[in-house]
Every structure is written in structure tokens, then in C-alpha cells.
Amino acid sequence: MKPVTVLTLRDMKRAGEKIACLTAYDYSFASLLDRAGVDLVMVGDSLGMVVQGHESTLPVSVAEMTYHNACVARGVKRALLVVDMPFMSYQQSREQALATAGRLMRRGGAHVVKLEGGEPMAETVHFLVERGVPVCAHLGLTPQSVHQLGGYRVQGRGEEAAERMRREAKILEQAGASLIVLEAVPAELGAAITQDLAIPTIGIGAGIDCDGQVLVLYDMLGIYPRPTPKFARNFMPGSASIEDAVKAYVAAVKSRAFPGPEHTFRQA
Numbered sequence: 001m002k003p004v005t006v007l008t009l010r011d012m013k014r015a016g017e018k019i020a021c022l023t024a025y026d027y028s029f030a031s032l033l034d035r036a037g038v039d040l041v042m043v044g045d046s047l048g049m050v051v052q053g054h055e056s057t058l059p060v061s062v063a064e065m066t067y068h069n070a071c072v073a074r075g076v077k078r079a080l081l082v083v084d085m086p087f088m089s090y091q092q093s094r095e096q097a098l099a100t101a102g103r104l105m106r107r108g109g110a111h112v113v114k115l116e117g118g119e120p121m122a123e124t125v126h127f128l129v130e131r132g133v134p135v136c137a138h139l140g141l142t143p144q145s146v147h148q149l150g151g152y153r154v155q156g157r158g159e160e161a162a163e164r165m166r167r168e169a170k171i172l173e174q175a176g177a178s179l180i181v182l183e184a185v186p187a188e189l190g191a192a193i194t195q196d197l198a199i200p201t202i203g204i205g206a207g208i209d210c211d212g213q214v215l216v217l218y219d220m221l222g223i224y225p226r227p228t229p230k231f232a233r234n235f236m237p238g239s240a241s242i243e244d245a246v247k248a249y250v251a252a253v254k255s256r257a258f259p260g261p262e263h264t265f266r267q268a
């Protein structure tokens, strides 16, 4: 049972093996995901919505992310552990980002920190990477900007927006990002960015051609009480247990059975 690293994921991309990711927020689920073969466990700031019941991810604090990350870290033996830096814990300056990343890695046990944003974040990505902090970037629908985006909407539709996102993805890779999450973008754009980059892309509503897929755990278990995005699939029907559902998700990602056309946005 070799632990997954950022280099493993790069090799998986090169070999065409799909990367299966899910979010987790506590020890028991993290342990179950790790056993079920999930490659990458993400402690998402989505916890503000699915664990805390807020209307957005904005209220989540660094202390809360550190606490949940530490709980998850005790359950993860094999998977790569990625943590979200929450709203306004990294945007102020590269020094602020480094301090937040240090806390999440030292006290939370994260392997990689994730931040939202394109070209304006490239300098911060470079600053962290040069100081030994692996970074996952996040483009497309960036939920911390929900009030600027005017809601949870598909991003990168139209040639101009698509070209801009391709350019930003390349800039983030050049800045040293190890991974990039693409959220709610047309499948054509997810495919183009995946081809453009040597680092793996992890899609959530970004089409079948991304190097990996991620879902919010409670969406794929069908227990989030609010409406879920179109790209989410509930894996509980037909599964005998939660562990079975997670195994079915991993198998569906690896075999390219998920996402299907019904979970996919198109350019036109």
C-alpha cells in the first residue's frame, strides 16, 4: 500500500488512469474512503454548507478547516490529503497565504493546500511552491466568489471566456501548481485544459476527459437536504452500504462510466 503523492498522480495522468477523489470532513469517513480506494481526499470548505448548514462557503474559518483536516488526517493512510484554504485566509498577501498553509500542514496534517483563482493568484502559488508547499489550483466556478459570479453558474462558456481559462490554467501550472480543480465548465473546455497541461486536472462538472473526478461526499451519498448540482450523482441506490457506494463511485470514475452526459455541461 504505497501512499499517493503528487508524483503518483502525474504518473497516473501520463498512464491514462483516472484519479478518484471525494471530500471528507471527519475520521470515520476518511478511513472508509481510504480503504475503498479513493486516491485523493479533499477537506473542502464545502463543509460550511454540508456540515455547518451555511448558504455559502464564505463563513468557514482557518481554525475550522484545521480542526476538520486533523480529524480526516487520522483516517487517511494511503490517499493524498488536500485541504481548502478558506475565504480571505490567503487573498490578502503571499505572506498571509504562507502562514495559513503552514498552519493547515503543521497542525492539520494536509499534504497539499488548495486555493481558488486564476492569474491574480499565480504569484502566491509560486511563493508557496518555492517554500515547500504543494499547491492545488481551482478554476471555473470558484464558490468563494459566488457573490461576484452572481450565483453558482457554469463558467467558461463562449470562446473568449474559454480562451482566458486555458491561459490561466497554463499560468498556474507555470507558477508551480501540482494539480488543478476545474469546477462547472463545459466538457470541451475541461478536455482542452487537460490536454494543455502536464499536471493532472480534477473535474467537478467539467466532463469525462479530466484526469480525475471529485464530488462532495454528501452529494454522492444523497444526504444533502438542499438541491444538489446537476453534475452530482447519488451512488447509494443499488449499493448495499456506504462503503459499497464509495467503491461503486471509484469503479465508475476508473472505468469512465462517471460522469455521464446527464452530469455534463456543453459549450453551446
Ligand SMILES: Nc1nc(=O)c2c([nH]1)NC[C@@H]1CN(c3ccc(C(=O)N[C@@H](CCC(=O)O)C(=O)O)cc3)CN21
Pocket (backbone or CB within 6 Å): 046, 049, 050, 057, 141, 143, 152, 153, 154, 184, 205, 216, 219, 224, 228, 229, 230, 231, 232
Ligand atoms: N452540496 C454541495 N455540492 C457541491 O458540489 C457544491 C456545494 N455544495 N457548495 C459549493 C459549490 C456550489 N456548487 C454548485 C452549485 C450549482 C451548480 C450548477 O451548475 N447549477 C445549475 C446551473 C446553473 C447555471 O449555469 O445557470 C445546474 O444545472 O446544476 C454548480 C456548482 C458546487 N459546490
Ligand SMILES: CC(C)C(=O)C(=O)O
Pocket (backbone or CB within 6 Å): 023, 042, 043, 044, 045, 046, 047, 084, 181, 183, 204, 214, 215, 216
Ligand atoms: C469539491 C471541491 C473541489 C471543493 O472545493 C470543496 O469541497 O470545497
Ligand SMILES: [Mg+2]
Pocket (backbone or CB within 6 Å): 044, 045, 046, 057, 084, 143
Ligand atoms: Mg472548496
